[in-house]
Amino acid sequence: MREITPKRIREMKGKEKITMVTAYDYPSALLADKAGIDIVFVGDSLGMVVYGEPNTLNVSMEQMVFHTRAVAKAVKRALVLADMPFSSYEVSVEEGVKNAVRLIQAGADAVKIEGGADHEKLVRKLVRMGIPVMGHTGLTPQRYLRLGGYRLMGETEEEIEEILRDAKALERAGAFAVVLEFTLADVAKLVTEEVSIPTIGIGSGPWVDGQVLVWHDLLGIYENVPPFVKKYADLSSIIRLALERYREEVKSGKFPAKEHYWEYQDKEDFERKAKRALERLEEK
Ligand SMILES: Nc1nc(=O)c2c([nH]1)NC[C@@H]1CN(c3ccc(C(=O)N[C@@H](CCC(=O)O)C(=O)O)cc3)CN21
Ligand SMILES: CC(C)C(=O)C(=O)O
Ligand SMILES: [Mg+2]
Incomplete structure (x- = not known):
């Protein structure tokens, strides 16, 4: 059992900011863990930053399993979280459960799914069987085609309602935290106040319970970084x-x-x- 558990993450809300970073392989996960990061996250963004795809839609379960195994071997202290890739959980609860189990058996401590209200049943089932779940709302990159690209969320009443509905559904279903991606900061603040579970922001401002960034973005080894990224190093040069x-x-x-x-x-x-x-x- 690693030191940082979903329970510990929940208890950090309102007390201590939660830190999360993606890692896709053994050496980077080793460094993230040694740096004291709370959550080492195998994101499906690996499709873009590791495999050179234009979006995250072609990431397979096999890829997620292989990268999760490498990351899990390295991490001793942090919580290891793995993304459920596009189409691995939307078709049916049964398929979602099977695929979540594969990620857990590859060494993840918890899984993350995009959306909330649409997956309440799945989240409840996973939590009941002992698999901790993180949700993800705001900009959900797996809706890339329908959204017509990546953009800031929460500008309309309808979008604010949708984001709140997702976060509350996740809280109700037993998720231990929720990612708020690229929402207006005021919306993220509202959600953070409205739910009892921690919110982890990316491009959503400071009024959230934690932050997540993509490894290649923050270290300066990816050329197409989103506008909200702070580069903490210029490793490319x-x-x-x-x-x-x-x-x-x-x-x-x-x-x-x-x-x-x-x-x-x-x-x-x-x-x-x-x-x-x-x-x-x-x-x-
Ligand atoms: N490397 C990387 N970092 C990320 O943070 C990340 C990924 N990949 N892939 C999955 C999602 C997609 N994200 C993104 C990606 C791009 C923008 C972005 O550049 N938005 C621009 C314009 C986009 C457009 O041309 O349509 C903006 O100015 O809003 C935002 C969020 C965040 N996530
Ligand atoms: C952008 C973050 C939250 C993510 O889901 C990923 O890296 O895949
Ligand atoms: Mg993702």
């Missing part, structure tokens, strides 16, 4: 510089240097052995 130096040193013969290889001290000994080896090869 650091990585490029290192690769250019490597290339240059191989071309010029500077790498590998003495400390990077091993040679015979006794060259005559090597000559003898090499000659014998070549002869043995001839005999066969």
